[in-house]
Amino acid sequence: MSRRMSPGDAVWYLGENRVNPMTISSIMWYDRPVDVELLRARFQERLLDRHPIMRQRIVPSRLPGLMPLWVDDPDFDLDVHISEHRLPAPGDQATLQEWCSEERTIPLDRTRPLWHVSVLQGYRGDGGAIHVRIHHSIGDGLAMMALLLTVVDEFDPMTVSVQDRSIADLVSNAFGTGTQLFAKGAHLALHPGELKDVARDGAEMAEWAGRLLAPQMVQRTVLQGTPDGTKRMAWDPDGFDLAEVKRIARANDATVNDVVLTVMSGALHRYLADRDAMVDDIAMMIPVNLRRPGRPLPRNLGNRIGLLPLKLPVASDDPRERLAILHDRMQELKDSPAPVVSRMLIVTTTMFTPVVERGIHRLNQLRSTGVLTNVPGPQLPLHIGGSQLLGTIGWGGMTAHLNLSAAFVSVNGQIFPGLVTDAAITPDPEQVLAHVASEFELVVEELGA
Numbered sequence: 001m002s003r004r005m006s007p008g009d010a011v012w013y014l015g016e017n018r019v020n021p022m023t024i025s026s027i028m029w030y031d032r033p034v035d036v037e038l039l040r041a042r043f044q045e046r047l048l049d050r051h052p053i054m055r056q057r058i059v060p061s062r063l064p065g066l067m068p069l070w071v072d073d074p075d076f077d078l079d080v081h082i083s084e085h086r087l088p089a090p091g092d093q094a095t096l097q098e099w100c101s102e103e104r105t106i107p108l109d110r111t112r113p114l115w116h117v118s119v120l121q122g123y124r125g126d127g128g129a130i131h132v133r134i135h136h137s138i139g140d141g142l143a144m145m146a147l148l149l150t151v152v153d154e155f156d157p158m159t160v161s162v163q164d165r166s167i168a169d170l171v172s173n174a175f176g177t178g179t180q181l182f183a184k185g186a187h188l189a190l191h192p193g194e195l196k197d198v199a200r201d202g203a204e205m206a207e208w209a210g211r212l213l214a215p216q217m218v219q220r221t222v223l224q225g226t227p228d229g230t231k232r233m234a235w236d237p238d239g240f241d242l243a244e245v246k247r248i249a250r251a252n253d254a255t256v257n258d259v260v261l262t263v264m265s266g267a268l269h270r271y272l273a274d275r276d277a278m279v280d281d282i283a284m285m286i287p288v289n290l291r292r293p294g295r296p297l298p299r300n301l302g303n304r305i306g307l308l309p310l311k312l313p314v315a316s317d318d319p320r321e322r323l324a325i326l327h328d329r330m331q332e333l334k335d336s337p338a339p340v341v342s343r344m345l346i347v348t349t350t351m352f353t354p355v356v357e358r359g360i361h362r363l364n365q366l367r368s369t370g371v372l373t374n375v376p377g378p379q380l381p382l383h384i385g386g387s388q389l390l391g392t393i394g395w396g397g398m399t400a401h402l403n404l405s406a407a408f409v410s411v412n413g414q415i416f417p418g419l420v421t422d423a424a425i426t427p428d429p430e431q432v433l434a435h436v437a438s439e440f441e442l443v444v445e446e447l448g449a
Contacts, residue, residue: 005058005067005137008303012136013058013068015399019229019422021107022136022397024144027100027129029237030387033121034128036084038385042151043117044078051147053138053300057113070300073113080112084119087129091122097233097430100131104231104420108135124237128387139301141396142289145375145409146297152382152389219279221272223369223404227422234429235393235418240440242379242413248447252320254327257374259443260408260415261330262323264372265312266439271432272314281311284372284406286333287396308333309368319443370404371396377411393418 005013016022048054056070087095099120108114114135123129134144149155242256249259265282272278285307310333313325373396382389393416395405405420417436419429426432 002059002069002071003300005070006302007067009137009139010067012303012397016107016397017400018107019227020398020400020402022399023104023108024134024136024141024394024396025100025104025233025420026132026134026144026148026392026394027096027235028132028148028392029096029123029127029129029390030384031127031390032387033126034119034130034387035385036082036119039117039119039130039151040078040082042384043082046150046155047147048078050150051297051299051301054115055113058110058137076113081115082117082119084121087120087122092124093237096120096123096129097235101231101233103131103133104233105229108133114138127390136303136397140289140303140305141287141373141394142291142305142375143297143301143303145377145392145394147301149378149382152384154378154380154382219281221279221282221369222275222277223268223282223426225401225403225425227401227403228424230423232421232423232427232429233418234433236416236433236437237391239391239414239416240437242410242415244444244448245415248443251449252323252447254323255330256376258323258327258330259447260374261310261312261326261372262319262447263436263439263443264406264408264417265314265322265326266317266319266442267432267435268312269314269317270435270439273317274431278315280313280315282314283309283311283368284370284404285368286310287371287373307371310372312372319439319446323447368402370402370406371398373405373407375407375409377409379411379413381412391416395420 012022052072053070055073055076057073059069059071061068085099087099089095099118103118108116115138116133118131120129120131132144132148138144139147245256245259248254249256252259268282269278286309287305287307290304290306310326310329313322316322316325375394377392389411391414392411393407393409395407395418398405403422403425407418409416409418417433419432421427421429421432
């Protein structure tokens, strides 16, 4: 069985290059060794049987202008895609980060379905960890988190969905395609007085298309350069208290996301100050979920995200000032059609020639240092057999010469920060991570009252 890849998924396949494979990495760590046979059974029942795309490989089109094909792999073998290893001594956090960094550096095998799971035993003594790598063309990072959580004991098939109500409402209020567009046209034929509102909305969408395509005027930094493809990972396995972050957000009439962005901006301020390389802003891309709330994951998964440009005010050493700036900038994005326009542009670039598409990716590189993600997960204890999930972190793929991927993932009352960088540009992501911890302490002290 075969089917043509959608443009929204093909953009992640065609945008891959040697130094930046479009791989989503997700790492989960547990208090006990992971039961590999149980994990294989869960993957078979809850992923492979429900989502046939996990058994399919990609075949490039022989005709120009056509999308690649998803084709069933006749030689599919689950044992090839799930492997078990013992971490070398001492099996500590640095050992796990080094192992996962090396795996992240290696592109997935394009002759097989583009995913692999490494079960790593002996983490921090008697614990275990899982490193899942999935190609971005199969689905976006938000969908992948929901997908991977189906393997836990607490999985309920009636509740597996990816939601972001604020963004979903925005999409539902924006102009759609197909039947939605036809219905809108019929309504306007009966109510011509509303045409002025359509013109205004159309002009706003056109304005945002220009803003998303054109590079932001930001200074280049030591966090930008020419990557060589060697990836470095660092994350905090203990994280910080989600309740504390929520308390700070409430005290300052802000959101959890605003507080997280404030912490990250402060960490980058410290990193740049240490290197006498301060700039006013650092531009990052923020993924947003465009699925309608409550919808289950489709059988073929797929990508339903937009990418929003956000300038982090790294020049300020005042967390209160940074919080106010970031709150205003995020509010502007939330009140705009930018998420919908971004999605349209992502899909449309796939229709261009490779030369034009690479040009658009270079524009994105000029205006951005990387990707910054804040992902809320289940706030309850999760298990695989007798092993309890202690934490999780994950990052999506990057295009062109982007260097930095930062993530904040919350699960069971904790927020876990982490980074992926290219060693040729930023060989020391653990230094940025240390600044994240220091900045969180400052934010609690300054904004927690």
